Amino acid sequence: MRRDIYEAFEVLDSKVDYLEGKLKEYEDAEEKIGRTVEEKVFEIKAVSYVTLIIAAVQLALILGAVVKLVLG
16 A cells, blocks of 8 residues: 555655656746837837937938028
8 A cells, every 4th residue: 555655655755756847948948029019119119210320310311401402
């Protein structure tokens, strides 16, 4: 009887260890996904700011050309 109980606890312990390993894998995957998302958001922000700067420079050039044509 004791041996059966001992074996049952060993089986349960091995299953708990397996589940802990799987949980650790999922946590690692979630952390990796989080880092990747942060990197991609940073890249998107950088491209947005560069686009905004280019648009501002083009607007300034166009306004300068219009003012020069109007004034003379």
